[in-house]
Amino acid sequence: MVDIDTTLLDELQARGLVAQMTGDNTLGAHLAEASRTLYCGFDPTADSLHIGSLVPLLTLKRFQLAGHKPIALVGGATGLIGDPSFKAAERKLNTPDVVANWVGKLQSQVSQFIDFDCGESSAVVVNNLDWFNGLDVLDFLRNVGKHFSVNNMIQKESVKQRIDREGEGISYTEFTYMLLQSYDFAELYKQHNCSLQIGGSDQWGNITGGTDLTRRMYGGQAFGLTLPLVTKSDGTKFGKTESGTIWLDANKTSPYSFYQFWLNTADADCYKFLKYFTFLSVEQIEAIEKQDAEAGGRPQGQSILAENVTELVHGESGLAAAKSITSALFSGELSDLSEGELEQLALDGLDKSELNTEGLSKPLTSLLTDCGMAKAGREVKDALARSAVLINGEAKKAEDNMSTAECFTREKAMFDRFFIVKLGKKKYHLFELV
RNA sequence: GCAGGGGUUCCCGAGUGGCCAAAGGGAUCAGACUGUAAAUCUGACGCGCAAGCUUCGGUGGUUCGAAUCCACCCCCCUGCACCA
Structure with a gap:
């Protein structure tokens, strides 16, 4: 029985x-x-x-x-x-x-x-x-x-x-x-x-x-x-991001993107989602919520949510991959990454493109649009104007738009081939010179 | 089938001959503030690095000039009729 x-x-x-x-x-x-x-x-x-x-x-x-x-x-x-x-x-x-x-x-x-x-x-x-x-x-x-x-x-x-x-x-x-x-x-x-x-x-x-x-x-x-239908406090549809639906299939939504999705949950939804999407007990969740409220500053709810759900869906290894990219990009120095770690980033699900002569001849607006970082050149241009495009940590300006080749020289590359481009606060893309 | 209303840029929705790439809101993107949050504020928001190019259901027309006027066509809504 x-x-x-x-x-x-x-x-x-x-x-x-x-x-x-x-x-x-x-x-x-x-x-x-x-x-x-x-x-x-x-x-x-x-x-x-x-x-x-x-x-x-x-x-x-x-x-x-x-x-x-x-x-x-x-x-x-x-x-x-x-x-x-x-x-x-x-x-x-x-x-x-x-x-x-x-x-x-x-x-x-x-x-x-x-x-x-x-x-x-x-x-x-x-x-x-x-x-x-x-x-x-x-x-x-x-x-x-x-x-x-x-x-x-x-x-x-x-x-x-x-x-x-x-x-x-x-x-x-x-x-x-x-x-x-x-x-x-x-x-x-x-x-x-x-x-x-x-x-x-x-x-x-x-x-x-x-x-x-x-x-x-x-x-x-x-x-x-x-x-219940899962709803968000701000009224937008749950489960969609600017880049589309969050799928359970790792080939359609990488564990890294998946983890990031949950990490970006609004405070107002976080504890509700912990109840919906994790197996933590209600008491545990309430304790987390209480602690977060008392601590002020950055809450732990989102990380707990992201870790639990990512592990449920993508397993331990998926979670590890997601966390390693996250910490490399968001809390570490890019220059601290080893060559092996850079190679691992792409395998772990960070978006990656190869850069050839043709790519280098395009304006940055086209290059970053084509690789999916932005929906239109306009967005890249706007970001450039606000110093929101970083290539290996170096901010690019609007006048660099036509100088793609100079932005991605082999001398500036990490290990002679890697570039991490950051657009805005959260979007990263790995480029490899070929 | 008849009568009336309508089809506008991702969505809602103004615009009824030039000042319209087209008000306003939402969504989205970026910046500031923060905590890779929310709220708020700022900027962007057809495409293009630019010159410029392409839009307002479709096709033709009138006009120096049309989203706006005319003709025809397609689709939707609301009544009525037909059908049952």
Whole structure:
């Protein structure tokens, strides 16, 4: 028998991780009674999950740690349809082979967060294409479709804006999405006695669809729990930066960038995020917050957050790499770096470009724009005018713009080939003369 | 299908013949202050090092000159009709 942590639900609530739940608070009792099986779905809409998926992913882990069995469902079938929930417009369908490829990637990504070898509560990864693939349309319509009232479905908040708004509309295909996800739940109930689905709060409509269907098809009692949408105090969208989405895949977002993302969390969000994204206890987090408040000056919350989350996602080595770049760039002297350390920086995920004659013939504005440091030459020009472009620590001026070759001479290079260019306060790029 | 309203630079949204690369706000970038935070202040914000080049749903036209006027076309919204 697995030990059940009966305080799980309270714990989740204390962390602010409960947005909505079904069942008039009987879920707590249900979970306290025995080891239960729960699932959460991840649709393949890209070749990697991003940090938005981290909350449900870690929550699955929290359930597992409390003695329950998590199922991570990768939506090989639902990903072919597209979830309309709270989407303003109809989505473009991806081809089956693209989706299949993404399914594979998400499966392994999801797998790193849950334990597959811990006895009764070992995790399972499933793909809903397995049961949808051979399903007959007529069977589906007769056995599943019959349980859904279109009248109810169009009342759901998640599709309302698409139904109400003329000109946008919703295709029959997307409208059907809810049936598919509901069927997933019923199927997992049948196959694995899965009695709980968790998901982001945007999934509420789909989840309750599933609990209803499970009851209608199998008379089973099924629960739903949604997690809050992660928001930031300044109102901007969580998980995006100027340079794009923060992905979990190290090849898409380096551990260094990932670490930096968390390090840059606003104070106002920091402790909330510690509760969402780490396994530190609420008491520990509150103690950190209290200390930071008392200490004044630079808080430790962000570093703790960055370290914990980076290690969770990228492991010890990823964290070490991220920290080593960070300390080299932000707290050390660039000239203290050894040749080996400079080589390591690129391997650790610092953006790097090679500089050849062609590159040296461009204005700095073009060079720094082309390597992705700035979006437009204008930005570089502005930075130059304010001495915000540093090449190996030396500030460049607007009049240096056309003298790229003189800025990157071999004599000025570290170890005859390396340059670290800093644009603004936080953007670094490594150049190597070739 | 008919009638009315509308499509402006990343987003919202002014502009209705020259003073418009186009008000204002948001987002974004840089600077100051700080703590690689927030708030605040400053600057930038179509592209280009520059000369200059390309924009205001599309295509043609009127004009010395158009985002602004005309014609046709496309798309959206709101009524009505049609359909059921």
